[in-house]
Amino acid sequence: MTDRDYYEILGVNKSANGDEIKKSFRKLAMQYHPDRNPGDKEAEAKFKEINEAYEVLKDEQKRAAYDRYGHQAFANGMGGAGGNPFGGFDFNFGAGGFSDIFSQVFSDFMGGGQRRGSNYAQDGADIRYNMEITLEEAFLGVEKEIKIPSTQTCEKCHGHGTKDGKEAPICQHCQGRGRVQMQKGFFVVEQTCPHCQGHGRKATDVCPDCKGKGYLNQEKTLKVKIPFGVEDGTRMRIAGGGEAGIRGGENGDLYVFIGIKEHPLYTRDGANLYTRVPISMCCAALGGKVEIPAIDGEKLELSINAGSQNDQVVRLKNKGMTMMRSKGRGDLFVKIRVEIPVNLSAKQKELLEEFRAISKDDNCQPESKSFFDKIKDLFVA
Numbered sequence: 001m002t003d004r005d006y007y008e009i010l011g012v013n014k015s016a017n018g019d020e021i022k023k024s025f026r027k028l029a030m031q032y033h034p035d036r037n038p039g040d041k042e043a044e045a046k047f048k049e050i051n052e053a054y055e056v057l058k059d060e061q062k063r064a065a066y067d068r069y070g071h072q073a074f075a076n077g078m079g080g081a082g083g084n085p086f087g088g089f090d091f092n093f094g095a096g097g098f099s100d101i102f103s104q105v106f107s108d109f110m111g112g113g114q115r116r117g118s119n120y121a122q123d124g125a126d127i128r129y130n131m132e133i134t135l136e137e138a139f140l141g142v143e144k145e146i147k148i149p150s151t152q153t154c155e156k157c158h159g160h161g162t163k164d165g166k167e168a169p170i171c172q173h174c175q176g177r178g179r180v181q182m183q184k185g186f187f188v189v190e191q192t193c194p195h196c197q198g199h200g201r202k203a204t205d206v207c208p209d210c211k212g213k214g215y216l217n218q219e220k221t222l223k224v225k226i227p228f229g230v231e232d233g234t235r236m237r238i239a240g241g242g243e244a245g246i247r248g249g250e251n252g253d254l255y256v257f258i259g260i261k262e263h264p265l266y267t268r269d270g271a272n273l274y275t276r277v278p279i280s281m282c283c284a285a286l287g288g289k290v291e292i293p294a295i296d297g298e299k300l301e302l303s304i305n306a307g308s309q310n311d312q313v314v315r316l317k318n319k320g321m322t323m324m325r326s327k328g329r330g331d332l333f334v335k336i337r338v339e340i341p342v343n344l345s346a347k348q349k350e351l352l353e354e355f356r357a358i359s360k361d362d363n364c365q366p367e368s369k370s371f372f373d374k375i376k377d378l379f380v381a
């Protein structure tokens with residue numbers, strides 16, 4: 001990906017409208033198209049840059065994201081610079097992206113007389129894969145093997161579908177245009193060439209492995225490395241991991257969407273974890289210790305201070321989640337829930353009655369005391 005400003009690349013103002021952007025893009029794309037600059041690496045790089053910029057600026061949503069976050073908005077994958085912390089929108093360079101625009105631009109521009117049929121090389125489609133992982137896996141990071149139904153370029157014919165593995169000869173029926181004109185009454189109608197299905201080229205002898213398709217249906221096994229600290233909804237782009245391009249087209253990309261399963265104990269907010277722990281009335285009053293399992297498997301001993309109240313929160317520093325590309329960890333917040341005893345035995349009741357009797361005018365329940373004092377004041381007034 002380029003780090004140059006997309007508006008600058010397309011030579012338009014930040015306030016340019018869709019038509020202006022399109023016009024400028026077409027002009028530049030025409031100028032730097034590889035077919036017009038064979039062997040010119042600089043033109044090729046420029047061409048790629050122009051496409052990248054246009055992919056973003058032509059789309060309202062992506063353009064808005066770019067205006068807000070700059071290139072950060074589309075930093076792809078993990079491990080690369082940035083990641084995508086904004087997880088809120090789709091960003092697909094893909095089939096139907098520039099290959100489509102190009103066939104269109106070129107038939108507009110060249111009147112359909114180009115060497116290649118308009119859709120000879122086809123880029124492979126992008127694939128989306130939803131992956132669910134546990135919070136523990138998100139904590140540690142995990143490598144998963146995934147199987148995806150996909151297509152693989154036929155190796156025997158290098159994707160050309162021809163017996164000799166070379167580019168198929170130009171279709172004689174349409175002279176490589178991929179389209180033919182037919183006289184229908186007074187009108188000349190143009191339609192997709194039925195001999196080459198619009199590819200502009202047609203194999204005389206087809207590849208026996210793929211029967212001329214140029215690809216094979218195949219389940220693909222990929223190893224995907226999920227980094228520690230990954231968040232729910234993160235998208236990972238694996239360039240070239242999508243469906244195979246046909247007849248020299250580029251492979252699509254694989255997008256892995258990470259979903260994190262609900263955890264029985266913890267909820268998560270960014271790097272912090274939250275949980276509730278029930279303690280007995282006596283433990284709350286007298287103080288004590290409770291053991292809770294941390295997300296890393298460690299046993300945490302939580303000290304309860306004497307006089308702890310319901311809903312009080314204890315913060316355990318650095319016991320939360322890991323963070324992507326960081327050595328730090330979030331915190332763990334434990335909310336205390338004081339459980340009032342039920343199903344008391346006679347002896348327990350007796351002791352509690354005794355406790356009540358000696359606690360009457362005591363200052364052991366300050367909140368109740370202040371509450372009843374206020375009520376007293378109200379009655380007097």
Ligand SMILES: [Zn+2]
Pocket residue numbers: 171172173174175176177178179193194195196197198199200201
């Ligand atoms: Zn044809």
Ligand SMILES: [Zn+2]
Pocket residue numbers: 154155156157158159160161162207208209210211212213214215
């Ligand atoms: Zn083949």
